[in-house]
Amino acid sequence: MSKETLNFQAEVSRLLDIVANSLYSNKEVFLRELISNASDACDKLRYAAITQPDLAAEDPDYRVNIVVEKDNRTVLVEDNGIGMNRDDLVENLGTIARSGTLKFMQQMEQARDAQGQVNLIGQFGVGFYAAFVVADKVEVETRRAGEEQGWRWTSDGRGEFTIEDCADAPARGTRVRLHLKEGEDEFLEDLRLRRIVQTYSDHIAIPIYLGQGEEAEQLNTASALWTRPKSEITDQQYKEFYHHVAHAMDDPWLRLHFKAEGKVEYTCLLYVPSQKPYDLFHPDRKHGVKLYVRRVFITDDCEELVPAYMRFLRGVVDSEDLPLNISRELLQHNPLVTKIRQTLTNRVLNELKKKAEKEPEDYAKFWDSFGAVLKEGLYEDPEQRDTLLELARFRSSERDDVVSLKDYVASMKEGQESIYVITGENEDALRKSPQLEGFRAKGIEVLLLSDPIDDFWVPAVGEYEGKAIKSVTRGAAELDKVKTDDQSEEKAEDKGDETAIGTLVAFLKTALEDDVKDVRSTQRLTDSACCLVADDGDMDIHLSRLLRQHGQSVGDAKRILEINPKHPLITRLAECAKGGLNGAQGDLKDAAFLLLDQARIIEGETPQDPAAFARRLSQLVAKGLAA
Numbered sequence: 141m142s143k144e145t146l147n148f149q150a151e152v153s154r155l156l157d158i159v160a161n162s163l164y165s166n167k168e169v170f171l172r173e174l175i176s177n178a179s180d181a182c183d184k185l186r187y188a189a190i191t192q193p194d195l196a197a198e199d200p201d202y203r204v205n206i207v208v209e210k211d212n213r214t215v216l217v218e219d220n221g222i223g224m225n226r227d228d229l230v231e232n233l234g235t236i237a238r239s240g241t242l243k244f245m246q247q248m249e250q251a252r253d254a255q256g257q258v259n260l261i262g263q264f265g266v267g268f269y270a271a272f273v274v275a276d277k278v279e280v281e282t283r284r285a286g287e288e289q290g291w292r293w294t295s296d297g298r299g300e301f302t303i304e305d306c307a308d309a310p311a312r313g314t315r316v317r318l319h320l321k322e323g324e325d326e327f328l329e330d331l332r333l334r335r336i337v338q339t340y341s342d343h344i345a346i347p348i349y350l351g352q353g354e355e356a357e358q359l360n361t362a363s364a365l366w367t368r369p370k371s372e373i374t375d376q377q378y379k380e381f382y383h384h385v386a387h388a389m390d391d392p393w394l395r396l397h398f399k400a401e402g403k404v405e406y407t408c409l410l411y412v413p414s415q416k417p418y419d420l421f422h423p424d425r426k427h428g429v430k431l432y433v434r435r436v437f438i439t440d441d442c443e444e445l446v447p448a449y450m451r452f453l454r455g456v457v458d459s460e461d462l463p464l465n466i467s468r469e470l471l472q473h474n475p476l477v478t479k480i481r482q483t484l485t486n487r488v489l490n491e492l493k494k495k496a497e498k499e500p501e502d503y504a505k506f507w508d509s510f511g512a513v514l515k516e517g518l519y520e521d522p523e524q525r526d527t528l529l530e531l532a533r534f535r536s537s538e539r540d541d542v543v544s545l546k547d548y549v550a551s552m553k554e555g556q557e558s559i560y561v562i563t564g565e566n567e568d569a570l571r572k573s574p575q576l577e578g579f580r581a582k583g584i585e586v587l588l589l590s591d592p593i594d595d596f597w598v599p600a601v602g603e604y605e606g607k608a609i610k611s612v613t614r615g616a617a618e619l620d621k622v623k624t625d626d627q628s629e630e631k632a633e634d635k636g637d638e639t640a641i642g643t644l645v646a647f648l649k650t651a652l653e654d655d656v657k658d659v660r661s662t663q664r665l666t667d668s669a670c671c672l673v674a675d676d677g678d679m680d681i682h683l684s685r686l687l688r689q690h691g692q693s694v695g696d697a698k699r700i701l702e703i704n705p706k707h708p709l710i711t712r713l714a715e716c717a718k719g720g721l722n723g724a725q726g727d728l729k730d731a732a733f734l735l736l737d738q739a740r741i742i743e744g745e746t747p748q749d750p751a752a753f754a755r756r757l758s759q760l761v762a763k764g765l766a767a
């Protein structure tokens with residue numbers, strides 16, 4: 141077959157530009173990335189060979205060779221792993237097939253400074269493309285295990301690559317040949333290469349040689365890191381292993397390495413990243429914990445191994461008991477996997493608890509990155525609910541830092557029986573919600589919940605230590621039971637002219653009869669004239685809006701309009717209503733609809749009839765100005 145020239149996917153070209161700029165000061169990582177890919181390729185073949193032993197039979201010892209050809213100024217990284225055929229090459233080295241690429245690219249454009257880009261690149265993992273940081277031409281010669289045909293992929297990293305037949309591809313596996321750029325000769329030096337491998341790749345479980353054949357020198361320890369005794373593993377090695385398994389460059393926030401012995405035997409080496417991955421909420425995101433069986437990589441996509449609400453975990457689980465040739469489908473209902481999942485979940489939650497107790501500030505950072513995910517467990521995993529409730533932290537109307545439920549309860553006001561929360565899209569908007577005013581005036585703390593899952597776990601959990609968790613946008617405010625320090629100063633007239641308010645409420649009920657469930661006077665408000673709340677048994681306002689946005693039918697439960705008896709607008713309207721209306725019935729009716737629309741706007745909704753809203757508002761303002 142003759143040579144084909146193909147274009148990189150547009151994102152790859154952009155990524156290549158970014159990589160060349162942002163990794164400039166950390167060029168040596170190219171070798172780590174190529175070795176990491178070589179090791180993954182060997183893992184894949186080892187797995188495939190469980191069911192098709194012929195694939196690896198001729199050359200059963202997996203390895204990576206780094207070969208320097210000084211005269212040509214080239215460095216080769218060669219493995220005898222799974223290899224690639226033509227389609228694999230086009231798919232893997234011409235596109236970025238991973239989820240969330242587009243979003244990543246947008247973030248990249250926004251992070252204009254180099255440090256910002258390096259951090260982002262770290263999360264994304266540049267992988268193979270890092271080769272172009274030191275090379276101006278890269279050739280990949282490869283043959284897929286079990287296939288006859290070898291292939292050569294060539295590119296200078298500038299928009300195009302070529303693919304052609306290659307007779308001298310390795311018998312099996314992949315050889316990456318880097319033609320070094322001017323000025324990169326340091327990577328031809330044995331000493332430099334040895335140091336890089338020892339720093340970044342010692343944990344790789346297969347041998348990495350410098351040179352080829354008898355003379356080759358093994359550079360790494362070549363045993364799976366998690367099988368080594370803890371005392372023999374340095375922090376640096378743990379960290380580099382994390383970079384390899386997680387395809388990340390940040391430092392892990394937490395590490396957990398343990399061996400379970402007894403009826404079920406397995407080893408876990410797990411990490412919690414310090415940086416939130418850009419695709420944490422992407423539906424196609426794979427789980428980050430790799431399953432091995434007796435050192436053989438099986439899958440990085442075993443959903444049963446780790447609960448979804450811990451999908452931020454990275455690392456490996458290596459089981460001694462599962463059969464090697466277990467199919468990925470069978471893993472789904474395997475009792476051993478369930479057992480591992482239970483222990484692993486408990487261990488991780490325990491570690492988090494310790495961190496929360498001993499290093500609350502550091503824990504707050506974790507919560508900031510992954511709290512929204514962990515909270516999903518409150519809804520999904522009733523067994524762990526109590527632990528998760530202890531671990532949860534919340535923004536609050538009364539504090540700058542986060543608060544736990546335990547601390548919230550400890551600082552509840554006398555007479556306060558419930559834990560109050562408000563849910564919505566963002567914290568700033570929540571802080572401005574009128575429904576909070578009365579609570580704030582009495583110094584009652586309200587938890588501000590702005591993650592999508594909050595609307596679901598709150599009703600599912602219902603209470604904490606016998607205290608109901610209540611939304612301040614639902615039901616009556618019950619604020620009078622709560623005693624505050626300056627309560628004695630509250631004066632009777634503060635309640636306004638009750639008869640007048642009563643008349644206004646009655647009028648509003650009739651005027652808005654088709655649009656609201658009820659109208660009532662409230663203590664909930666101090667500054668605003670009115671707000672909407674859901675009735676006790678009805679769905680919270682924010683949740684019903686959220687479901688509606690996602691196209692779900694939620695019925696049309698009407699809401700309650702609450703008015704503030706102390707607000708000048710309301711007292712004025714009450715006076716009008718009490719005064720027998722005197723021909724002002726039309727204006728009062730307009731005012732009723734304006735109140736309702738105002739409350740809707742504060743909720744982030746549109747007026748029911750925008751044209752009518754504009755007309756009423758103009759008329760009333762014009763009259764007011766004329767008076």
Ligand SMILES: Nc1ncnc2c1ncn2[C@@H]1O[C@H](COP(=O)(O)OP(=O)(O)OP(=O)(O)O)[C@@H](O)[C@H]1O
Pocket residue numbers: 173176177178181219221222223224232233264265266267268269313314387
């Ligand atoms: N030596 C190799 N042998 C076989 N396949 C390889 C090799 N190197 C790369 N590939 C294939 O190319 C794909 C893309 O590699 P690349 O390094 O860009 O990304 P990755 O390894 O998936 O993730 P990361 O970018 O985080 O390293 C790999 O997923 C793999 O399928």
